[in-house]
Amino acid sequence: MSQAEFYPNESPQFAASVAQLKGQKVAVCGHLRPDGDCIGSIVAVVRVLKTLGIDAIGINRDEVPATLKAFVGDTPLILASDFQPEGHVAVTVDCADKKRIGDRLIELFPEVALNVDHHISNKAYAQQNLIIATASATAEILAGFYMDLGYEIDAITAQALYVGIATDTGQFRFPSTTAATFEIARRLCEYGAQPSVAAHELYECETFAKIKLLQNFLNSLTMEFDNRVCVGLIERGVYDETGATIDDSEGLVDYARSIAGVDIGVMIEDRDGALKGSLRAKNPFYRVDQVAKLFNGGGHACAAGLNVDNSSIKEFYPQLMEALGKHLEALGQPE
Amino acid sequence: MSQAEFYPNESPQFAASVAQLKGQKVAVCGHLRPDGDCIGSIVAVVRVLKTLGIDAIGINRDEVPATLKAFVGDTPLILASDFQPEGHVAVTVDCADKKRIGDRLIELFPEVALNVDHHISNKAYAQQNLIIATASATAEILAGFYMDLGYEIDAITAQALYVGIATDTGQFRFPSTTAATFEIARRLCEYGAQPSVAAHELYECETFAKIKLLQNFLNSLTMEFDNRVCVGLIERGVYDETGATIDDSEGLVDYARSIAGVDIGVMIEDRDGALKGSLRAKNPFYRVDQVAKLFNGGGHACAAGLNVDNSSIKEFYPQLMEALGKHLEALGQPE
Known part of the structure; x- marks a missing residue:
């Protein structure tokens, strides 16, 4: 493990939560009407858990919007209505309130094991809550964890995390955009993120x-x-x-x-x-x-x-x- | 001088050109219908030359567009029609062709001492031509030179360079956006650039x-x-x-x-x-x-x-x- 550079306090907690997920089936849940940070974060968590040998699947109440479909790649990501639980444990990303995962998932998961989010209003409804409100996006938090912990970031994961950051900062325009945001964007490019390819899918495929x-x-x-x-x-x-x-x-x-x-x-x-x-x-x-x-x-x-x-x-x-x-x-x- | 990290070949050439400008009056010229990279680059060159004890002024054929005025600060920048030459030496930024500086400046400056640009079509019309076509913006080149050479980058210079990069990459959307672009953006934030303040001036002050x-x-x-x-x-x-x-x-x-x-x-x-x-x-x-x-x-x-x-x-x-x-x-x- 490399030294925790981005989140010295939270990265070890994330690693500990991931260790507890080993041997379990994990459902990674995002919020209804999903945006780029939600989809990017689901994709990134599912993929990294799988590289760590954990059986994980992404679940969302609503369809992936057309402009975001290209970033899912071969990541398993299904609709809540199609999900058949088999003792799955829930992880939420980018959900300030548990209600945001939608009625069916709330019913299926009375407990949430891990809640990763950047909304200051997050209600800390899970067993482990990693809320970093200074981050521009949930994807920025996840990228920081992965880099701190030396987790494997493949090109699809890098692009998904990049899309989360690019969309949640309004293309690096919102006040949440900091030097750390650019540092993480730089490293994601080195892991295979392609800013102009992302921009093409996000902004050049309008109807x-x-x-x-x-x-x-x-x-x-x-x-x-x-x-x-x-x-x-x-x-x-x-x-x-x-x-x-x-x-x-x-x-x-x-x-x-x-x-x-x-x-x-x-x-x-x-x-x-x-x-x-x-x-x-x-x-x-x-x-x-x-x-x-x-x-x-x-x-x-x-x-x-x-x-x-x-x-x-x-x-x-x-x-x-x-x-x-x-x-x-x-x-x-x-x- | 720190080690030349961004442009090991060109940064020393830039330093040599700057050394030759010492003791002279320098006119830093941009192109007609100036954009963010043009204005940002003029501002950044004039300010850095002044910190090096060189008498420099920015000149443009056309007015600074309304959305860019805030980034000029106290930098001397005047219209070509108001310029009274007193043995000035010309430096151009972001001008692929000398014609782009406009008729009056072409007439006043039969020679250009230094030409810094990122357009691959640049005609290398000056005594010293520093053309780096892989850079996303002329401002990215200048920022790289300054960082390589340890030049003083104040907050106005950092913001001007940031604006040049942000506008010429379409807010980090064009294929010219690379890991190096983000690295330079990160460092400019540390020198005082404020992405959201720039975005407010650029995109939230429409008529x-x-x-x-x-x-x-x-x-x-x-x-x-x-x-x-x-x-x-x-x-x-x-x-x-x-x-x-x-x-x-x-x-x-x-x-x-x-x-x-x-x-x-x-x-x-x-x-x-x-x-x-x-x-x-x-x-x-x-x-x-x-x-x-x-x-x-x-x-x-x-x-x-x-x-x-x-x-x-x-x-x-x-x-x-x-x-x-x-x-x-x-x-x-x-x-």
Whole structure:
């Protein structure tokens, strides 16, 4: 074992947890609506456990999104609905709350053996919880463990970990991007990660329908509160009209937030009467999670979601603006 | 001096060139329509020369784009039209061809003392030419020189170099992104570069006009050649109509290229009868530079530009499609 360079405290704990998994069947579970960090982390844990002689399989409630399928390779990864437990022990990755693995897996696994995550809000619901909130991604934590412990990192594992980091940092743009993030990215390249190949799969395989959805969304952008809030809409029927899927709305709200002077970007979707809202602030001062809480939602200071059933954009829009207006007025301006 | 780790051959040559500049006034010139690598490299060279006791000033034909102004800091950087030469010696950065510095500077500087660049097409027009085509950005080369030579890198220099690399790699997405790129990014963070602060300036200060231009462009997208080519237009009058500037068209063609199955993305702009075309291929197999050459243009295998005067999109579109069709037919499919 090489010296623990990245996580001198946690890497030995990870090794101890892995040692306890020996001889058991392991189910590596990610969260519903999986993203790059979730899929990358599942792939990386399953593969490394297998190199250590442990019988492991990845499980997710939802399908691997189209842009991430290429990174699974020959890793066993199945839907929760297809999973037949045979005394499996559960490991979770990138799941701040056990609820995030979905109802069927919660039922199958009353206990979770190991929980590896980078969300500061993680509820430490497992027997062993390795939560490192300074890491940009769960994949960054896993990569650090593997490098500290001298575990075998093959090219598919390296690419999966790289994808987790690249997507969860918004391509090295979010404040979580540190010197350590780049150091791990560098080493993953040496283990076989290919940044431009990853980028091709992630960003150059868009559907024309998604582009039409984006065009429709941009066309809807409206400024509120002296241009401090920018709101974009996906009206009822737009998914059908454009042929886009619900996954295609991922990231649209960032266009609303990207405008100079805008403090909060908003997206409101009407999914046949079930409204979903996304709120994104540039500055954690704005606490958009508090606004989301008023509408059956929550999240982080800079990124939150809300849910309103049996409504319409016409009805909900003024309600949300009233709540945002009160919130902005109560807060004033950041220093 | 630390051991030359990045560029053992070129770093000593750079040091020798810098030694020859001592006691002279130096004009550090970038290219017209400057991008992040151009501005970052100018800033980094001017600042380092000054720390070495050399009187240096940055000069550019065109204004620093709005999204890059924050990275100049207190670095002296002026327009070519405001420059009063006093026996200055010229250094160029990121300029593959001397023509790229613009007419006034070409006239003022019959000779260029030093030419640092990463374009493989660089014409080696200076007394000393340091061309490293494997580097992702001119800023990556300069950062490597500075680290090899132990030059002083202050926080503004580190951030400027980081911006050059981040923008010229498309945020670490292009094939030029290597393990060395990440290693240099890591060290720049340690010298004070702040990736998320850079990203905020680069990507979260868009104008509403630019968003409207994007929306207009997306609305124009058309598929050609069985969806292998996607073409977007900026029709005459659209800049006025949206309030966007010519700089705002930067990057639009990438949306055309981003669609699954598309091999070549195309943008055609009508600037009051002067047409500009941008061609972007996913695979260097396609040699879009050869197509661009037919229309008074050129560039790289994957990224080229063309220029047609006194025409209209209506007239030019079928001409370009004919040329692309012949090119695709002659090439066949990549292996």
